[in-house]
Each structure stands twice: as C-alpha cells, then as structure tokens.
Amino acid sequence: MSSSGTISWPPEAPVWKFYWEVLDGKSEAIAFRDVFYKGVKVLHRASLPMIRVQYDGGAGGPYKDALSSRNMQRPVAVYEGSPAPDYRFLVVESYHVIGRYRLLNRWIFRSDGIILPQLYSAGLQHPANHRHHTYWRFDWDIDGQANNLALQHALTGQDWGYGPGWIPRTSELSSIHIGDNRWAVLKKGSGRGFLIDKGPFDGASDWFSRLDVAITAYHGPEDLGGALGTPNDDELWRHVNGENTDGADIVMWYVAHLAHEAHDGGDEWHVCGPILRQFGY
Numbered sequence: 093m094s095s096s097g098t099i100s101w102p103p104e105a106p107v108w109k110f111y112w113e114v115l116d117g118k119s120e121a122i123a124f125r126d127v128f129y130k131g132v133k134v135l136h137r138a139s140l141p142m143i144r145v146q147y148d149g150g151a152g153g154p155y156k157d158a159l160s161s162r163n164m165q166r167p168v169a170v171y172e173g174s175p176a177p178d179y180r181f182l183v184v185e186s187y188h189v190i191g192r193y194r195l196l197n198r199w200i201f202r203s204d205g206i207i208l209p210q211l212y213s214a215g216l217q218h219p220a221n222h223r224h225h226t227y228w229r230f231d232w233d234i235d236g237q238a239n240n241l242a243l244q245h246a247l248t249g250q251d252w253g254y255g256p257g258w259i260p261r262t263s264e265l266s267s268i269h270i271g272d273n274r275w276a277v278l279k280k281g282s283g284r285g286f287l288i289d290k291g292p293f294d295g296a297s298d299w300f301s302r303l304d305v306a307i308t309a310y311h312g313p314e315d316l317g318g319a320l321g322t323p324n325d326d327e328l329w330r331h332v333n334g335e336n337t338d339g340a341d342i343v344m345w346y347v348a349h350l351a352h353e354a355h356d357g358g359d360e361w362h363v364c365g366p367i368l369r370q371f372g373y
C-alpha cells in the first residue's frame with residue numbers, strides 16, 4: 093500500500109522540511125522529495141533504487157533486490173532521538189524482507205545538517221561470502237536546480253578555484269573513489285552545498301560493481317523509481333553519455349559495497365551508507 097507524509101522538524105523551530113512517499117509499483121523504498129534545510133532547497137528527490145547482490149564462487153545469484161511496498165513489513169517509522177547535547181536527529185525508516193534477507197532502510201536527518209542514509213542488512217541467502225552493492229540516488233537541488241556543480245577531491249595541492257584538490261566535474265562520469273573519497277555538490281557562487289563522504293563500511297568497487305559514484309545531468313525520464321538495471325548490470329552507462337554538468341541540475345549516484353562474510357552467520361547486522369554534510373548554510 094502506498095504511504096506518504098510531510099515532515100517539518102523539529103516542530104518548534106524546523107530546520108528540516110520534506111515530503112516522503114512509498115509508492116506502489118516503484119522499488120526505491122522511501123523517496124524523499126523537496127528537501128529543505130534552514131529554508132534552502134537541498135534535494136529535489138532522494139531514494140535507494142537499486143541493490144545488486146553478488147556471491148563468491150557462483151553460490152547463487154546475482155540478484156537485484158528491490159525495496160518496495162510489497163516487501164515492506166510494517167508502516168514507515170518516523171521518530172526522534174538526541175544522542176548528544178548539541179544535536180538531535182529524526183529517523184525515517186522502512187523494514188523489508190526479501191527471501192532470507194532482512195533489510196532496514198534508515199534515513200537520519202540531524203539538526204546540525206547531516207543526512208545519514210543507511211542500509212542495514214542481515215540474513216544469508218547462500219552460505220558464501222557476498223556483497224550487497226547499494227545504490228543511492230541523490231537528485232541535488234542546492235538552492236534550486238540551476239547552477240549546481242559536483243566536485244571530486246584528490247590528494248593534490250592543485251587548486252581549480254574551489255580549494256586545493258577539489259576537481260570540478262564538468263561532464264557526466266562514473267568513477268571510483270580516489271584520494272580521501274570526498275565529493276561535494278554546491279551552488280556555484282553561493283558557498284553553499286553538501287560534502288559527501290564515504291561511510292566507514294562502504295567498501296570499494298570491484299569487477300562486478302565497477303563504480304562508486306556517478307554524476308549525471310538531470311532528466312525526468314531517467315528517474316526510474318527502481319526500474320533501472322539488472323542483477324548483472326546497473327545500466328548507469330545509459331545515463332552517463334558526456335553531457336555537461338557544469339552549472340547543471342545534478343544527479344549523484346552513490347554506491348556502497350557492503351560485504352558479508354558467511355562465517356558471521358545470518359544474524360549479524362551490517363550497515364553501509366555515506367555521510368552527507370551541509371556547508372555554508
């Protein structure tokens with residue numbers, strides 16, 4: 093069953109405002125729409141439209157797992173916590189079962205402007221080591237869709253105008269992590285944007301997954317709600333064809349590579365996901 097909600101949080105002095113939805117017929121778990129931080133637009137849309145699972149030694153699969161309203165086990169949960177005196181957080185999460193996999197799709201919105209999209213996973217479909225390649229899609233609209241730019245950080249002193257090591261990515265690309273694994277998306281000329289850091293358990297791409305981050309120019313028909321890709325191929329190459337992304341409306345795909353060791357058994361929970369951190373707000 094489709095469900096949706098509107099968030100304005102914290103209620104007494106909102107810093108985060110957005111709309112969330114889980115739509116029948118789509119397989120991207122919870123989609124977040126029109127996300128604003130401190131009154132400034134951050135994201136047009138964000139979701140988790142693809143998980144590809146690959147087992148060692150041909151033990152099974154590969155699979156493409158689709159988080160949908162059909163395998164969601166309970167209504168979307170929205171709740172608040174405060175782990176530290178200086179910030180609070182809001183959680184929006186869905187819980188799914190696919191075969192023997194238990195998957196918790198958790199999005200944490202912190203009052204200090206950090207977003208943590210996290211996938212927790214337990215369960216073994218086959219008794220072999222395997223990796224869950226987890227694809228988040230972030231349709232950034234930093235202060236609106238116009239004039240955005242993505243940058244990749246490298247460990248070099250060279251300065252392209254955005255600080256040492258920050259390389260403007262001016263055309264569509266798919267890439268593996270380099271240097272310290274940092275990316276940024278900003279509104280050109282505003283000093284405002286988001287840093288994207290690799291999470292501690294996000295692993296590295298391999299011959300099967302091939303990429304860690306892709307940057308594409310936004311096209312409405314490319315927002316496929318989980319329909320893109322197959323178990324063997326994410327098919328992001330369909331969207332990466334050399335278009336200009338300098339001052340464009342930017343879509344970022346971020347891929348984590350969550351490794352499961354079979355000897356851990358089926359009841360150990362693992363987590364992956366990037367760290368998105370505002371700057372200049």
Ligand SMILES: [Cu+2]
Nearest residue numbers: 213215224352
């Ligand atoms: Cu697993």
